[in-house]
Amino acid sequence: MYPFLHIGRYIQPTYGLMILTAIVAAVFLLDRAFKREHLTADAVQMVTFAAVSGMVGSKIWYLVLDSHGYFRTMGWSALWQNSGFSWFGALVFGVGALVLQGWRAKIGGLRTLDLAAPAVAVGQALGRVGCFLSGDGCYGIPIKPVHIFGHTFNPWGMSFPHGTVPVFVPVYPTPLYETTIYLAIGAWLWWRLGKPHATGAIMGRYLILAGSSRFLIEFIRRNPKIIWGLSNQQLSCAAAVAVGIVLVWRASRRPALSPRKAPAPAAKPA
Numbered sequence: 001m002y003p004f005l006h007i008g009r010y011i012q013p014t015y016g017l018m019i020l021t022a023i024v025a026a027v028f029l030l031d032r033a034f035k036r037e038h039l040t041a042d043a044v045q046m047v048t049f050a051a052v053s054g055m056v057g058s059k060i061w062y063l064v065l066d067s068h069g070y071f072r073t074m075g076w077s078a079l080w081q082n083s084g085f086s087w088f089g090a091l092v093f094g095v096g097a098l099v100l101q102g103w104r105a106k107i108g109g110l111r112t113l114d115l116a117a118p119a120v121a122v123g124q125a126l127g128r129v130g131c132f133l134s135g136d137g138c139y140g141i142p143i144k145p146v147h148i149f150g151h152t153f154n155p156w157g158m159s160f161p162h163g164t165v166p167v168f169v170p171v172y173p174t175p176l177y178e179t180t181i182y183l184a185i186g187a188w189l190w191w192r193l194g195k196p197h198a199t200g201a202i203m204g205r206y207l208i209l210a211g212s213s214r215f216l217i218e219f220i221r222r223n224p225k226i227i228w229g230l231s232n233q234q235l236s237c238a239a240a241v242a243v244g245i246v247l248v249w250r251a252s253r254r255p256a257l258s259p260r261k262a263p264a265p266a267a268k269p270a
Helices: 014-036 043-065 070-080 087-104 109-134 174-193 201-220 232-252
Strands: 004-007 010-013 146-148 151-153 158-160 167-171 225-227
Touching (some): 010 014, 014 043, 014 109, 014 174, 043 109, 109 174, 109 201, 174 201, 201 232, 225 232
Antiparallel strands (some): 004 010, 146 151, 158 167
16 A cells, blocks of 8 residues: 655655545546536536535544544544544535535536436545555454355455554455445446436435445444444445435336437528
């Protein structure tokens, strides 16, 4: 892993670099979605505001739950650490920012979320690359042999001795798992966005897929369990999946609408 890039005297944290890359990618995808729907909304402003809101919400949500005791140990300096973020906090605050801007742009909050869902998934994937490069503690539990039907498997793992949160034994590289999953989700949602769908269906599918995958990955992550053998993040993911199911169910009761097609060119006068 490479927590920092040294360019002469300049030191660039790789986590911040990948967050910037994620924002740029999300802007591109949302702008393409707007153009496909012939909308003139400002994708740069929307994504930037949603990204900042999501990062603030992610940190606030994590420190409110404070399952690792970071705030009790470090005090207010915990707000500025590269580690200690909540997927659900970023989702809630980021979604709120998108809904508000979609309403102001007269697109509609839920429709804006549909258009932004693929960009959100791809942005998350690139953000997880930043987690992996910086070694910020978002990795999994130590690797142990897995015994299934009389066979023993030794899962692949890696250590992060030079990470911002170092670990010296092989662990599950969960950021790589999430990167792969979120890229696949983003690609599939982009394909579905171009097909007939009712408002809310795309965002609902995103919540179900992203929430379910993170729920399962949490079983091999380091987050402590708080109730029923589940972590805070898993409870949050279960809530996100429930909301997604409701959105998909409501969308199934509405007529599916085709994406807007470009207007036909005006006929030239004879």
